Amino acid sequence: MKIVVAVSGINAVDNPGPGTGICKALKESDLDIRTIGLAYDAMEPGVYMDNIIDKSYIMPYPSGSREAFIERIKHIHSVEKIDVIISALDAELPIYMDIEPVLQELGIKMLIPTKEMFKTRDKLRLKELAETIGVKAPEYRSCTSIRDLHDSTENVGFPCMVKGPFYEAFKANNISEAEGYFHKIAMAWGYPIIVQKFITGDEYDVIGCGDGKGNDIGVFAIRKMTITKLGKVWNAVSIKNEKLIEATRKVVKGLSWRGGFEFEVLVESSSQDIYVLEINPRFPAWVYFAAGCGINLPERMVKLLLNKEYETNSNYDSGKLMIRFTNEMIKDIKDFEQISTTGET
């Protein structure tokens, strides 16, 4: 019998969600998996990728009614008999953390952080976390008004990074640029806006998955070679950096992290000091890179949740390149009609 895994974040757009990468990794695993896409919009590309996503459903927005969200999952579950949900979007994690007990009763398993873990990795608590794991955190201030922004940029200096509570980060060279980004991010993602000191260096990422007991079930590190204007990884190379891996494992152990994560750091050019930039509480959009190098984290997560044997090694080759590219699919308007009118493919 097929294992049914529902995956969100199938918006493989210029600010890509991790869902299609997760589905691709699951389809290449040694499990027999039926993948269900949970989309928020009929134009999410994953809806049309029937080579890796067997069926998609439109979900109500997570910011809306909790009951409507649960009812939709119950409906999908009644048809699909979902075994596991892999949540791949920051903005929906709070509702999943909230309804996880309900899902458990339905027989649906998830490996996601607790509310306490989620709060600890908050961008506004990075300093505490950095101290715990023995790395640095760039100086930052939280802003909810233009006056805060002026005070913060005076304090942090220019250039600085202006970042949203969930997504987006821009480098501002002066106060007018900072104000522009402040409004742009606030309109899209709300408050607080974070002003962070700009540090010159290279950006690195480590991804992994914590079992909730202080252990990781595999980690994978990269150097970002090219990033987009939205700050998303476009090309990357796998690396073996013990200092980074050690810091990552301290995070997993210190927080007893549960679920996928992306540990974003910057290594300062002049000092080689490690600065923690963010801990994202889910797999990133490039999660397939790790799977392609033998560390199939979505597969391991599903196996862990279903009490199957899973590997925990982090044995991969350094020097593997990830080349992201754009692509087009040709579909019929009827496909759009189907998802738009019925809410499913």
Add this chain to the structure above:
Amino acid sequence: MDRDKLSVLAISDSGFIFDPVTGHSYTANATGLRIFELLKEDKSEDEIKSILMEEFETTEDEVSVDVDDFIENLKKYFLV
């Protein structure tokens, strides 16, 4: 000079060098490659200069500048 780092670098015959710890890559010419080899053999800077003078049939002044510059660059990129 810390030469431990040299052992982890992936150096190909074409002069392409990949640092698996930082993910950076570099290219070196034939002279640079030879200096890498000699550093890995634990030769001193003076020994490297003498060997290169002989192998490349060049003057002490030229070799000194090249070797010093190259090693400075290696330090700058945290490769030694």
